[in-house]
Amino acid sequence: MPCGIPPWWVLCRCTAEDDTRIAARGESRYARRVAFLASPRVCGGARASLGRLTRTILALAGIGIACAAHQPPAAARPEPVRRRASPAPATPPRAIGVKTAERVKKLWEVSAGGTGTAVGLSRGLGRVAYSNGQGILLYNLANGEPADAGIATCHPVIRGGLCYLGRQLVVVCQDGVKVRDGTDPTTRDLAVTAVAVTAAAFANDRVALAHRDGVVRIYPLDGGPPTEIPVPGPPVDVKSLALTPDGSRIALAWVQGSIWWWDTKDPATSHPLVRHDRESDTIAFSHDGMALAEEGESFYTNVWRYQGDTTSPSARLRNGSWVKRLRFLHDGKWLVRGGSDGLELAEVGGPKRVVLDERSAVEDVAMSEDGTTLAAVDRDGRLTVWGVR
Numbered sequence: 001m002p003c004g005i006p007p008w009w010v011l012c013r014c015t016a017e018d019d020t021r022i023a024a025r026g027e028s029r030y031a032r033r034v035a036f037l038a039s040p041r042v043c044g045g046a047r048a049s050l051g052r053l054t055r056t057i058l059a060l061a062g063i064g065i066a067c068a069a070h071q072p073p074a075a076a077r078p079e080p081v082r083r084r085a086s087p088a089p090a091t092p093p094r095a096i097g098v099k100t101a102e103r104v105k106k107l108w109e110v111s112a113g114g115t116g117t118a119v120g121l122s123r124g125l126g127r128v129a130y131s132n133g134q135g136i137l138l139y140n141l142a143n144g145e146p147a148d149a150g151i152a153t154c155h156p157v158i159r160g161g162l163c164y165l166g167r168q169l170v171v172v173c174q175d176g177v178k179v180r181d182g183t184d185p186t187t188r189d190l191a192v193t194a195v196a197v198t199a200a201a202f203a204n205d206r207v208a209l210a211h212r213d214g215v216v217r218i219y220p221l222d223g224g225p226p227t228e229i230p231v232p233g234p235p236v237d238v239k240s241l242a243l244t245p246d247g248s249r250i251a252l253a254w255v256q257g258s259i260w261w262w263d264t265k266d267p268a269t270s271h272p273l274v275r276h277d278r279e280s281d282t283i284a285f286s287h288d289g290m291a292l293a294e295e296g297e298s299f300y301t302n303v304w305r306y307q308g309d310t311t312s313p314s315a316r317l318r319n320g321s322w323v324k325r326l327r328f329l330h331d332g333k334w335l336v337r338g339g340s341d342g343l344e345l346a347e348v349g350g351p352k353r354v355v356l357d358e359r360s361a362v363e364d365v366a367m368s369e370d371g372t373t374l375a376a377v378d379r380d381g382r383l384t385v386w387g388v389r
Helices: 016-023 029-038 040-069
Strands: 104-111 118-122 127-131 136-140 157-165 168-173 176-181 188-190 197-203 206-211 215-220 227-230 238-243 249-254 258-263 270-275 282-285 291-295 300-307 310-318 323-328 334-339 342-347 353-357 362-367 373-378 382-388
Touching: 104 353, 118 168, 118 373, 127 157, 127 168, 127 382, 157 197, 157 362, 168 197, 168 206, 206 238, 215 238, 215 249, 249 282, 249 291, 270 291, 270 300, 282 323, 291 323, 300 334, 334 362, 342 362, 342 373, 353 373
Parallel strands: 118 157, 118 362, 197 238, 238 282, 323 362
Antiparallel strands: 104 382, 118 127, 127 136, 157 168, 168 176, 176 188, 197 206, 206 215, 215 227, 238 249, 249 258, 258 270, 282 291, 291 300, 300 310, 323 334, 334 342, 342 353, 362 373, 373 382
């Protein structure tokens, strides 16, 4: 191309006036274009444009070289931060209730030995405590592996005598109470009346004990003075106790079949609930304290509803020969029952019943503080843990 114009300079075009002037000389169209592109006007403009472009490219190249010269050596440069993708958060366990009762499955099982009499469960500490009356074994809630080396404690541990209250494991024996804080291997004695204990109940920061002197005493775990509730009639054994979660009410079942309840702020005033022809092995309050379940009538579990200081029958559920432990689920609409028929869930207001384990009679049942997990012990020494799947 003329005047050193590169082939890609395609933007150069003849104007109509230039084309007419060159055509008058009788030249071919190609010659006309070459002559036009070689003209001083076009070549000068093209060279000026190329000069500006060249200077721009050289200036940018110089900036790049200068920047590269100021870069630290490769070894001194910080490594680029590589952010790893965050793992998906674990799905929190679901509470056992109306929508999940029929999806409860066994999570794990161990053969703990002896005849199971008491079990405690803490999701916060990740521990399950088991007793066959003579000692205590601790297990990891996540997988059933042994945890710690067990704890030194009193004995015999009474049936239902284990409970986690916050970060404290409370152990009730016939002749005393031990308290273990968190995972500390040591225990401390809770000062209680030196009279044999036949039943226990737990709530928040206190433990209620039925003594064989005919008095039920509610002890604060901080060692404060107990609230004393005299049981009507002769000092015979209390078979079972129950406290509302806030500790405002207490109920007990006598070995002679009578069931009473009290407002703990008025321990001198007893309220008779019902009298059965046989003893009641277990009673339980709902989490709102407005319902009481008891097993005293042969082959039936009865639920009573509170309205102020009065009670009325609310439900009557068929059960096996006997029930050793009742627990309300947190929503108050289902019961956990452990007894002669094994372990089961029973709908309070309907006919549904979910059998979880019927291999052996169940002696005690515990529920985690968040209502997501159950633990049960049976007469064959099995400890089973259950949750929603």
